[in-house]
Amino acid sequence: MLIDVTQTTDLPAATTGAPAPRPRIHRAWFVAVVTFVTIIGAAAFASLPGLLIEPLHKEFDWSRGTIGSAVSVNLALYGLTAPFAAALMDRFGIRKVVAVALTVIAVGSGLTYWMTAAWQLILLWGVLVGLGSGSMALAFAATVTNRWFVAKKGLVTGILTAAGASGQLIFLPFLSWMVEHHTWRPAAITVALAALAVVPFVWLLLRDHPADIGTTPYGSDVFVPKPPPATGAARRAVTVLRDASKTGTFWLLAGTFAICGASTNGLVKTHFIPAAHDHHMPIPAAASLLAVIGVFDIIGTIASGWFTDRFDARRLLAVYYALRGISLLFLPILLAPNVHPPMVFFIVFYGLDWVATVPPTIALCREQFGDDSAIVFGWVLASHQVGAAIVAYLGGLVRDVFGSYDMIWYASGALCAAAALMALVIRRKPDVGAVAMAA
Template identity: 75%
Template sequence: MTQTTPAAVPAPAPPARRHRVHRAWSVVAVTFVTITGAAAFRSLPGLLGEPLHREFGWSRGTIGAAVSVNLALYGVTAPFAAALMDRFGIRRVVATALTVIALGSGLTVWMTSAWQLLLCWGLLVGLGTGSMAPALAATVTHRWFAERRGLVTGILTAASASGQLVFLPLLSWTVERHGWRPASVTVALAAFAVVPLVWLLLRDHPADVGTVPYGAQGFVPRPAPVAGAARRSLAVLSSSVRTPAFWLLTGTFAICGATTNGLVQTHFVPAEHDHGMPVTTAASLLAVAGVFDVAGTIASGWFTDRWDPRRLLAVYYALRGLSLFFLPMLLGPAVRPSMVFFVVFYGLDWVATVPPTLALCRERFGEDSAIVFGWVLASHQIGAALVAYLGSVARDVFGSYDVVWYASGALCAAAALMALVMRRGTPAGRALTGS
């Protein structure tokens, strides 16, 4: 008699895994809010020039000099801030930077002399903003993400640029109805309000909460603190300046800063006011640009994960230059469809250059990419500072901004050519970026 073997009973299926949102995305959310809140002050330069000129009699060149100091320090501080974050941690550096921004903004309400404007508006706020936004975005992306770095860079970059622009309607209304001092106090309070959020919710590294970077295959230990932040920043600069890629990146990014922060953000509202448009209306147009900047920068990050970042840069700069050549013909006392088109178009392109620029830094410079990007960003802000000042001088000399718009359009054409001649990094570097 044949013995029948009972059929094997299938093992019970393992319980379905619960998919939770990775902690890296909550860090991105906190960082986004932090950068947006801190960017409020950077909305003010284009709004306070006329009120300060009327109240104190300071020339536009004097006011433009304070803006230039602010913009230059914003960039020059960035590479040292990235090294400081490696030494002391993200939370400590960001909380300190926000406090300095709030103090600088709040102290302006008592100023009576131009040197105090340079101290508060130029020095303190320049150091505070430079110690945070660019280095913070680069450091968070590098530590918390092994994949989707282009997308995350786009999201955090949008926070910085859009925070500057979205605050414009509120601040312009405040300046017009209540004066420039309440606007400065508003910015100080906004910066102070973000400090507890940073301290309670932001974490320095995935290892601090027992997780891995998003997309990583295994646990990544927290690196030991790196002493000598200034020395390391200068050492990275010394090695990177020996490569043609560094100079091409700094050159294109200097033009980016000149044609955004230095040009449109600082001079668009005064230029429209020269043509009879109310300041609040012109500021609202820039706020619209800020809304579209979010979409444009996030899309640029998505593109950077998939396509050659050099060609993306060439397209962005070429289109930006073309739009600047047409801008003098669009300025007027009323909002016309052509001006709305310009604002939407320029908003989409405002800081779309950042994700591909940062991706190229990662390809070329690896673990030092955050510091190198800080130095590249320094050129961005030096370009912005020069145009913020020279644009004010040109307005005093020529009585209009037309020559500034045309010259900036030509610079964008040069940046497009520089992007095309840039060479890609090593295959290993490209793999690191996820491209």
């Protein structure tokens, strides 16, 4: 039974003389909805890099490797900022950190309208948008889930992770149409406006902790006082990394998630559209296929959250990576000028697996590292983005040198097979309660 006596009055029951009516829907679900919508609004920036490669190459004659380096900086900073963002949320609160991050994204994206040199692309899109997006990373979803939910954490993690795919579904077709008909500059301004539009929503509706409104986390009868602000956010992030890095589990999680980032954000999200265009597929058609991945990503991620609540997270990860690797090995022979049934099958299959790895990875972080799990996941996410950054650059370089993306598809398929084996090596943490009972 859930006890929530302040949802309608925000006052302790003792001050009203009787318990307040229990709401039908726990306030934690409203916080989850706000978080979901926030991530959707911020997803516009993640939809644009793959659309920029060909237009920037044509307008400025920059090599694909140069453009890929800006995307690489963006992805690397996205990941390296995440653990510090989780610690900053503990220090200053979720609402303030997310509002500032969205503003930084808007500034970086908006100023690209006037850029004329490659270093400006790296500074604005690579550094500013990378730092802002890193503060909006999956550590945001993990922090909200840890604070507001005791039950159904896997399901909620899956839903919040799927928000990014929902945003991709909303923005990608529209931005691709805009790039095709009105050049890339209006698309960059659209990303900036989308980020700014979410700021008031976050500031007015998001709450940092159940104690802020005098309620309990979902699935718990116990009122949890709001902890005091954690000082030394950067020091804490580094300390958590130092302690976690002494365990083999951390390195296995970081390694598998690096391969996850390499095979999704670094490869498919960045290079699928130009690779399809190499085979004479129109950019809007390729962007629409990438958006359809977002549709099935939502289904796959929410299902993965449900599975994570019920099955061994290690085995789930092994299955996900194995299936992803197999699908990537077939992609080079599926690219063609027109969309055909085998390509549609790949899009559906790959979409179901896109970020299905996130809920079981977060669950393993929570199982192995307890209260520090959000920050540990931030560091694991950093490895995800470093892997993505490396492949975002190498993909463009391979295309410049060999005239084709085929080699990078095959290499990523092999890496996914290695990730599947790594996931199976992770050891389960002993249940302390069970060990005590046995003793």
